[in-house]
Amino acid sequence: MQRVIAFFILSLSWPAAVLAQGYMARVLHHPVPGGVAVIPLGTAEQAPKVFYGKDRVMVLRDSDQQWIAVVGIDLKTAAGRRAIRVEGAQGEVGFQVGAKNYKSQHITLKNKSQVNPDPEQVRRYEREYKEQIDAYRRFRDAGPSNVVLDRPVTGRLSSPFGLRRFFNGEERNAHSGLDFAVPAGTPVKAPADGVVTIVADYFFNGKTVFIDHGQGFITMYCHLSAFQVRQGQEIQRGQVVGQVGATGRATGPHLHWNVSLNNARVDPAIFINAFQP
Known part of the structure; x- marks a missing residue:
């Protein structure tokens, strides 16, 4: 009382x-x-x-x-x-x-082509980038089942969203997702119901899955070692979509997780109650 x-x-x-x-x-x-x-x-x-x-x-x-x-x-x-x-x-x-300042991160890569790709690799990246942007722009009226999300894996948060990234001393795009430091093979689970729109092996992202949760709410999972879903498949919250790996531009096993709203990549930490002002 x-x-x-x-x-x-x-x-x-x-x-x-x-x-x-x-x-x-x-x-x-x-x-x-x-x-x-x-x-x-x-x-x-x-x-x-x-x-x-x-x-x-x-x-x-x-x-x-x-x-x-x-x-x-x-x-x-x-x-x-x-x-x-x-x-x-x-x-x-x-x-x-409002304003927000983001920190910097310096990464050394042995594979120099993942810093300065050759012309053929650039053309490949451009094709893959367009495919991803088309998926981000998709808008389904149905959904989402939930917007406060489950974590796709259980583990330590490593590289946060928004880091200014320098690869071998050269600045590239800021970090557009949130990284989880977890072992290779860790199951990656869907944080909400949705439809799988991309299952692909990309130059920078490695093995990648996109899930459309509805109303322009899209999540992406990168550097996977294996897939457990197919394009067009309807999946439910908690369903395994793949396993953590180190494919693409990665220095070791981890999950890179993106969240997008109205074709804007936003901090995934907001949706798992881990946002740092």
């Missing part, structure tokens, strides 16, 4: 805005470059259709019964005001993107 009374007294001191937010807004709202903005859209009967730039945005009903837009913010986005477009009466709805 004393705990109930204490909780009630504590809740009276919380800001009204916090109490008014639904569960997903409280968990996912980290509006920084590489983060997620959760924007309330009201309580209409039908879900509104929302766009951020040219890309369709996920819209869900939160625990407070409000519709929310769950917007992925690209890592290269500068701090400042941005806006989504809501079809219908609302029109444009603004939100603020």
Whole structure:
């Protein structure tokens, strides 16, 4: 009884805005470059259709019964005001993107072609990149089954999202996912229901699986040693999709895990309650 009374007294001191937010807004709202903005859209009967730039945005009903837009913010986005477009009466709805600094990482690779590929390898990479971007841009109205995700493997988080990466002293794209340091052969499990859209062996990513969870919510699993799914397969939360390996541009066994919303790669740590401001 004393705990109930204490909780009630504590809740009276919380800001009204916090109490008014639904569960997903409280968990996912980290509006920084590489983060997620959760924007309330009201309580209409039908879900509104929302766009951020040219890309369709996920819209869900939160625990407070409000519709929310769950917007992925690209890592290269500068701090400042941005806006989504809501079809219908609302029109444009603004939100603020804050600043966030990311650390650097220096990696030495013995395979020099994975730093400076030859022309044939560049052409291969360009084909593979287009295939991946097409998968990221896909939008299915159905789903997702859940947006607070299970970890695909159990293990230590190693390289975080957003690191500025230098390979053999040369700067390349920032780290667009989250790495788990786990042994080769560790089963990799789907963190939500979905449809497998890519099963492929890529130049940089190695053996790779993409899962479309619905509404532009896509996850990617790289450097696998083996697959346990096929393209087009419907899978359920907790189902094994492959095993951890060190294929592609990797210095040792680990899982590289990407999360994408509205074609923006965002910090996977947000979805497993491990985000570091």
